[in-house]
Amino acid sequence: MIIYENTRRGFINDIRSGSIATKVENAFEAHGIHHANDAEFRAWANSLLFMRNVLDDDAIPEDVSLAVEYQIPLTSKRVDFLLAGKDENGTDNVVIVELKQWEDSGMTSRPDVVTAFTGGANRAVCHPSYQAYSYAKIIENFNETIDRKDIKMRPCAYLHNYREANRSHIDNDLYREAVLAAPVFLQEDVAKLRAFIKTYIKKKDGVDLLMKIDHGKLKPAKALQDSLASMIKGNREFLLIDEQKVAYETVKKLVERAVRNAGDPLKGAEKSVVIVSGGPGTGKSVVAIQLLCDLIAKGYSANYVTKNAAPRNVYFEKLKQEQYKLGYIKNLFKSSDAFWNAPANLLDCIIVDEAHRLKQKSAIFHGENQVKELINAGRVTVFFIDENQKITTKDIGSKDEIRKWASYHGANIFEGADLNLVSQFRCNGSDGYLNFLDNLLGICSTANLTFDYDYEIRIFGSPTKMREALREKNDINNKSRMIAGYCYEWITESDPHGDKYDIVLEDGFKAKWNFSNTLFAIDPDSFDQVGCIHTTQGLEFDYCGIIIGKDLRYENGRVITDQSKEALTDKSSGIRSCKDKALADRLIRNTYKTLMSRGQKGCYIYCEDKPLLEYISKMLGIEIE
Numbered sequence: 001m002i003i004y005e006n007t008r009r010g011f012i013n014d015i016r017s018g019s020i021a022t023k024v025e026n027a028f029e030a031h032g033i034h035h036a037n038d039a040e041f042r043a044w045a046n047s048l049l050f051m052r053n054v055l056d057d058d059a060i061p062e063d064v065s066l067a068v069e070y071q072i073p074l075t076s077k078r079v080d081f082l083l084a085g086k087d088e089n090g091t092d093n094v095v096i097v098e099l100k101q102w103e104d105s106g107m108t109s110r111p112d113v114v115t116a117f118t119g120g121a122n123r124a125v126c127h128p129s130y131q132a133y134s135y136a137k138i139i140e141n142f143n144e145t146i147d148r149k150d151i152k153m154r155p156c157a158y159l160h161n162y163r164e165a166n167r168s169h170i171d172n173d174l175y176r177e178a179v180l181a182a183p184v185f186l187q188e189d190v191a192k193l194r195a196f197i198k199t200y201i202k203k204k205d206g207v208d209l210l211m212k213i214d215h216g217k218l219k220p221a222k223a224l225q226d227s228l229a230s231m232i233k234g235n236r237e238f239l240l241i242d243e244q245k246v247a248y249e250t251v252k253k254l255v256e257r258a259v260r261n262a263g264d265p266l267k268g269a270e271k272s273v274v275i276v277s278g279g280p281g282t283g284k285s286v287v288a289i290q291l292l293c294d295l296i297a298k299g300y301s302a303n304y305v306t307k308n309a310a311p312r313n314v315y316f317e318k319l320k321q322e323q324y325k326l327g328y329i330k331n332l333f334k335s336s337d338a339f340w341n342a343p344a345n346l347l348d349c350i351i352v353d354e355a356h357r358l359k360q361k362s363a364i365f366h367g368e369n370q371v372k373e374l375i376n377a378g379r380v381t382v383f384f385i386d387e388n389q390k391i392t393t394k395d396i397g398s399k400d401e402i403r404k405w406a407s408y409h410g411a412n413i414f415e416g417a418d419l420n421l422v423s424q425f426r427c428n429g430s431d432g433y434l435n436f437l438d439n440l441l442g443i444c445s446t447a448n449l450t451f452d453y454d455y456e457i458r459i460f461g462s463p464t465k466m467r468e469a470l471r472e473k474n475d476i477n478n479k480s481r482m483i484a485g486y487c488y489e490w491i492t493e494s495d496p497h498g499d500k501y502d503i504v505l506e507d508g509f510k511a512k513w514n515f516s517n518t519l520f521a522i523d524p525d526s527f528d529q530v531g532c533i534h535t536t537q538g539l540e541f542d543y544c545g546i547i548i549g550k551d552l553r554y555e556n557g558r559v560i561t562d563q564s565k566e567a568l569t570d571k572s573s574g575i576r577s578c579k580d581k582a583l584a585d586r587l588i589r590n591t592y593k594t595l596m597s598r599g600q601k602g603c604y605i606y607c608e609d610k611p612l613l614e615y616i617s618k619m620l621g622i623e624i625e
Contacts, residue, residue: 002214003027003069003078008055009062015052021045024068033432044068047099050160051081054193061085061203065210072135073142074600076422077241079135084209085201092209093200096139096155098132098182104166110249112178114170124246124418127170128157129178134241136182141239145212154200155182158193162186223479223540223600224285225314225522229322231293238286247276247419248287251382254414255300255349258379262345269345271411273375274382275402278421279434280597284384285311285538287421288353291382292332295349302349305374307336307357311538313518340367342377350378354538355385358397371397372405381411388443391533391591393574393583437596440619441552441589442559456543456602459617461624463509463547463606469625470545470604471527478524479542482511483531483595485588487549490569503530503547505608533591534572536598544599547606551588554612561588 004027006014014020021044048068055066070079081097106115106122112130115122126134132155140146140153162170164186171184185193227237240248254272261267278284288304295302306312312333319329336352340362352358358370367373375381383402390397399415406413433455438444460466467482474480488503492512501510514520514529521531521539530547551565563584566576573591578584596603607613617624 001031001071001073002067002210003031003033003071005065005067005210007063008060008066008083011048011066012052012055015049020048024048028069043099043101046101047080047160050158051097051099054158054190054197055083057194057198059198060194060201064201064204065208067210070210070214072138075138075142077135077138079139082210083197083201084213085205086203087200088202092149092151092205093154094151094209094213095197095200096132096136096153096182098128098135098155098157100128100157100159101161102159103161103163105162105169107169107172107174109174110246110253112175113246113249114175119417121417124250126242126245127175127178127184128159129155129175129182129184130245131242132157132182133178134239134245137239138241139213143213149212151209151212152200154196156193156196157182157184158189159184159186164188224289225311225318225539228289228315228318229324231289232319232324234293234297238283238290240283240287240290243418243421244283244287247274247421248291250274250414250419251291251349251351251380252294254380255295255302259300259348262379271345271375271378271406271409272380273402273406273409273411273413274380274419275399275413275415276382276384276419276421277386277399277415278384279386279388280594281434281540282421284386284421285353288351288382288384291349291351296332300348301346302332302351303334303347304332304351304353305334305336305338306353306538307359307370308354308534308538309335309518310521310535311353314521314539317519317522336370336374337362337366339370339373339377342373344376345379346377347379349380349382350374352381352383354389354397355383355402356387356390356397357392357395357537358401359394360396369396369401369405371401372408375402375405375409375411388590389537389594391537391587391594392572393578393580393587394572434593434597436619437593440559440616441593443586443589443593457620457622458602458604459613459620459622459624460604460606461610461613462507463505464507465625466545466604466606467509467511467528470543473543473602474527477542478522478527480544481521481527481531481536481541482529482545482547483533483536483598484547485549485551485591485595486532486570486573486575487551487565487567488513489567493569505547505606533594537594539598540600541598542600543602543604544595545604545606546592546595548592548608548612550608552592552607552612553609554615559612559615561585563588 004024014023021041024044064085067082070082079096080099083095087093102116112127113124114127115124136153136155231237251274292302292304315333316329336358361367387398470480490513491500491502502513503511511530514526514531520526520535551562553560563575575584575587
């Protein structure tokens with residue numbers, strides 16, 4: 001989605017009139033996106049003035065198209081500046097410019113990572129050239145039109161305040177590959193950047209290239225479970241961007257150092273613990289799997305660990321289909337129960353996904369604390385965590401718990417804003433949708449009472465209608481499922497193939513829980529079953545149909561929870577019997593946020609509580625079907 005578009009002439013006129021920042025902000029509002037970021041407003045007023053100076057050349061046609069703030073499809077990332085046209089050979093080109101106001105930056109030992117003062121602090125961030133290159137590649141990967149029409153993306157970075165005396169900090173051999181892929185231009189490089197642009201933009205494109213990109217046909221988004229086998233073979237299925245790249249390179253460097261020091265009697269016992277936080281859809285599992293694949297390819301010993309059996313079972317099945325031996329697979333992907341008696345420093349790296357789901361004991365008589373055991377067993381232990389996705393009373397995974405046992409083991413702790421994943425890749429890249437869920441479910445107050453971007457929400461007064469609408473989506477690629485809150489008794493446990501049903505609702509709706517099917521997420525015969533949090537957390541779908549039970553209601557002007565409505569047969573969450581009412585309340589809300597953020601493209605909603613259904617309809621301005 002393009003926020004602001006104009007010709008070169010129109011853009012320069014907006015600069016001259018002093019209205020460019022206001023026009024960009026107004027364009028956000030015109031797209032239905034509330035924008036109240038003073039820092040960004042000042043950045044537009046500042047950086048776009050420098051771009052005007054670069055473009056002040058009659059050799060660049062006045063009627064070429066340019067754009068400010070292009071929302072990359074299926075992500076929450078935005079490109080700062082684009083310029084479109086043809087070169088002297090008639091090739092269609094789009095120049096991407098990543099703008100920075102930095103005056104200096106610091107070098108690191110990590111590829112494509114620098115330090116810079118941003119967001120009010122000095123942080124490790126991606127090199128601007130890598131950032132521009134990665135954005136260009138993501139646009140290419142998601143947009144079928146670019147490939148079909150042979151449109152060339154030409155990325156670069158412009159650091160218009162960066163002093164020449166500091167050039168060696170940003171443009172040196174450590175960052176050579178990134179700078180070759182996307183040249184970096186500094187304060188005194190106006191003529192060089194202008195020449196770069198004029199190389200690719202000699203004349204206006206015959207048709208509007210930017211509109212082609214903005215409205216081009218999108219390629220289907222990749223699901224991690226479908227890309228796993230290719231990743232293990234060494235293929236790059238996902239391009240890590242921004243804080244994902246920083247987290248990835250940080251862990252790789254720590255593992256390299258740990259193994260290098262392993263034979264040193266003074267340094268060999270040194271441990272490192274990395275805490276990587278991020279909400280739903282921020283790529284925690286993608287970074288985790290990429291780390292696993294790359295570390296084992298380099299000969300390091302590494303395991304991917306998760307308490308959740310559902311993703312492991314799906315991964316096992318997907319890899320078995322690619323002729324990987326089960327023993328090899330199970331040696332890479334482990335349950336968190338597997339380390340209760342592991343020796344110290346068994347592995348170079350242990351990558352713990354969904355760390356918020358870790359529990360106290362691995363078995364009734366085994367182990368003391370899973371966080372303690374995992375740190376003990378790894379030279380470097382990485383915890384990917386979202387404390388808002390705790391869903392049972394047994395979930396002990398928290399940053400405080402990790403810090404406590406890291407300190408116990410004398411480990412160095414790496415955490416903070418540098419390792420906080422914020423780029424949104426699920427829910428069509430809509431940060432606003434996730435903020436909307438926080439508001440709706442009363443998890444926390446945010447500015448998003450509604451949400452924007454192209455994410456399909458439908459609200460159904462009939463569960464049967466919802467199922468059939470979802471079936472149409474599932475018939476396309478078997479990537480849509482129904483999921484429910486855990487407030488329906490498991491009647492069919494002893495007779496899963498009989499004629500009884502667990503979930504019986506209005507309009508003739510009948511369905512069984514999927515508990516007997518460990519491959520619920522990928523088995524085409526599982527569509528008519530209903531999943532729960534335990535068989536879907538850690539996985540994603542194109543569309544999800546959410547059945548909200550009577551444990552979530554709307555009364556007296558607010559959304560409330562009712563732990564007494566949890567199923568008696570729910571032996572895993574502990575919510576119904578939880579004496580801590582505040583904890584039970586939070587776990588129910590967390591559960592529904594987790595369920596309602598599983599879909600990459602859309603979420604269909606049915607509520608047993610009609611006032612809640614009407615409240616959601618009113619909040620979104622969407623009619624009940």
